[in-house]
Amino acid sequence: TVLANQIAAGEVIERPASVIKELVENAIDAQASKIDILVEEAGTKSITIIDNGDGIAPEQVTRAFLRHATSKIVDRNDLFRVHSLGFRGEALPSIASVADVVLETAVASAKQGKKVHYRGGELIEEIGTSARQGTSVKVTDLFFNTPARLKYLKSQHTELAQIVDIINRLSLSHPDIAFRLTHNDHAILTSVGNGNVQQVLATIYGVQQARKMVALEAENADFKLKGYISLPELTRASRNYISILINGRYIKNYQLTKALVKGYGSKLMVGRFPLAVLEIDMDPLLVDVNVHPQKHEVRLSKEEQLMSLIEEAVAQRLGSENL
Ligand code: ADP
Ligand code: MG
Numbered sequence: 087t088v089l090a091n092q093i094a095a096g097e098v099i100e101r102p103a104s105v106i107k108e109l110v111e112n113a114i115d116a117q118a119s120k121i122d123i124l125v126e127e128a129g130t131k132s133i134t135i136i137d138n139g140d141g142i143a144p145e146q147v148t149r150a151f152l153r154h155a156t157s158k159i160v161d162r163n164d165l166f167r168v169h170s171l172g173f174r175g176e177a178l179p180s181i182a183s184v185a186d187v188v189l190e191t192a193v194a195s196a197k198q199g200k201k202v203h204y205r206g207g208e209l210i211e212e213i214g215t216s217a218r219q220g221t222s223v224k225v226t227d228l229f230f231n232t233p234a235r236l237k238y239l240k241s242q243h244t245e246l247a248q249i250v251d252i253i254n255r256l257s258l259s260h261p262d263i264a265f266r267l268t269h270n271d272h273a274i275l276t277s278v279g280n281g282n283v284q285q286v287l288a289t290i291y292g293v294q295q296a297r298k299m300v301a302l303e304a305e306n307a308d309f310k311l312k313g314y315i316s317l318p319e320l321t322r323a324s325r326n327y328i329s330i331l332i333n334g335r336y337i338k339n340y341q342l343t344k345a346l347v348k349g350y351g352s353k354l355m356v357g358r359f360p361l362a363v364l365e366i367d368m369d370p371l372l373v374d375v376n377v378h379p380q381k382h383e384v385r386l387s388k389e390e391q392l393m394s395l396i397e398e399a400v401a402q403r404l405g406s407e408n409l
Contacts, residue, residue, distance in 0.1 A: 088207035091153055091183035092232065098180045101239060102129025102228060103248035105185075108177035109223050110256055113137035116221065119279060120264045123253060127270065128245035130228060138220040141193040144200040148212065151204060153179040183207035184235065185228040191221040206231045250274060254290050255329045255336045258363045261286050283363065287314060291361065295320055299361065304399035308372065309392050311399055313364035318350060318404065321358035328362045332373055337384045342366075345393035349400025366392070 099105055106123060113121045116139025124134040142150055154175045181187055182204035192199025192215070201215040205227075229236040239245060246269060257265040257277045264279030277286050288296035298320040304311045328343050329336055346362060347354070354360065374385045386392060 088183055091179045091207050094153065094176050095180035095184045095232075096235075098176055099184060100235075101248060102133060102245050103252050105129065105133055105181055105225055105228065106135070106249055107252045107256070108181065109133070109135040109225075110253070112177065113139050113221065114256070114260060114263065116140045118220065118263060121266070123265070123267045125246075125249060125267070125269045128242040129225075129249060130239065130242070130245065131226065133225040133228070134222065136220070136222040141196075141199070141219050141221055142191040143193050144196065144198065144214075147189070147191060147200045147202055148209065151178050151182055151202070151209070179207075181225060184232050185230065186226045188224045189221065190215050190223075192217045192219055194219050251326065257286050258283065258290070258329055259331045259334060259336050259365070283314060287361075287363070295361070300403060302364070302399055302403050304395055304402075306391070306395055308368060308388055309395055310367040311364060311395065312367075313362060315346070315364070315400060315403065316361040318353040318360070321354060321360055323357060323359070325359045328359060329364070331363070331365045332384060332386075333367060333370060334365075339384060339386070339389075341389055341393055342396060345396040346400055349397040350404060351401060353404060364396070368392075 098108065102125070106125070106129065110121055110123065113135060116137060118137035118139035120138045122134075122136040124132075124136075126132040152175075178187075178189075183206065186203075186205045188201065188203045190199060190201045196217050199215045199217050201211070201213050202209065203211040229239075249269075250267070253265060253267045253275055257263070257275065261277070261283045262279055262281045263277070265275060265277045266273070267275040275289060277289050284296055284299070287299055295316075298317045299314040300317060302311065302313045302315050325343055325347075328346060330339060330342050330346075331337065342364075346364065347359060350360060372387045
């Protein structure tokens with residue numbers, strides 16, 4: 087029902103940045119190599135995501151807007167074996183229940199694509215459309231029917247910062263995808279998608295800053311680490327510049343961030359934090375991604391072993407850098 091979708095939206099869709107995260111993750115799941123994100127007025131006016139991914143077959147399109155209809159979870163154990171970013175089948179129905187959504191999509195072999203228009207959870211129009219492979223989704227009037235949400239939004243500046251943060255992280259975690267973020271017709275981020283993480287870092291932080299980052303690699307029986315961390319002279323006043331990814335999904339885990347910072351020992355000034363992007367590969371059975379609907383917060387088995395591995399890897403890398 088529309089109400090159930092609105093309730094789900096309350097958990098998943100907090101602000102324009104959450105809409106963007108869900109839609110871009112869908113594009114990533116659809117194997118897109120190019121994702122355009124166009125935003126007006128920090129997403130409060132419009133959000134458009136255009137990808138060149140697999141598209142959705144015409145007969146599947148309205149199904150994609152049914153709650154849980156597309157959920158990739160088959161049994162409880164699947165929660166631990168999640169490889170694609172989306173797995174709840176909640177994002178599209180949730181977004182469509184609190185906004186105006188036009189989705190246009192076509193698969194490779196199709197003669198025709200499909201266009202659907204939802205508003206406040208109701209299907210308003212469903213028509214055939216051109217067969218350009220991929221999907222575009224335009225979201226306008228976000229939270230038009232949930233005034234409390236709308237009121238809760240922060241300034242455009244803050245909402246845009248959240249959007250930029252999400253796209254920075256997603257582009258760092260998917261250096262093989264060409265991302266383009268445009269706000270009110272101004273280009274904010276353009277990554278080339280050639281697989282080079284350092285180039286994405288340079289795009290986000292500037293070439294000079296990216297040079298002050300060093301590669302990090304370590305592994306043990308359970309975990310494999312790979313990433314870039316900044317030298318102690320390049321720091322920020324916030325932990326927000328530390329991105330941690332587990333099996334390709336960026337996550338929030340205070341303990342792991344703490345371990346990374348601890349690896350710097352006394353090299354960091356008080357209240358300063360490094361820039362870092364850390365990719366961790368591990369058996370999906372050791373992760374429970376289902377802790378929070380937004381899937382940022384994860385719980386890990388063997389967390390302490392992972393913390394030591396991170397701390398030691400950072401300490402060693404910085405030690406060798408000083409020689
Ligand atoms: P989930 O991603 O959890 O499956 P969503 O509500 O985000 O749920 O998406 C529903 C379904 O719609 C997806 O499983 C996918 O099959 C399809 N879909 C959504 N966005 C895209 C896209 N950009 N390209 C191809 N398929 C998509
Ligand atoms: Mg999804």
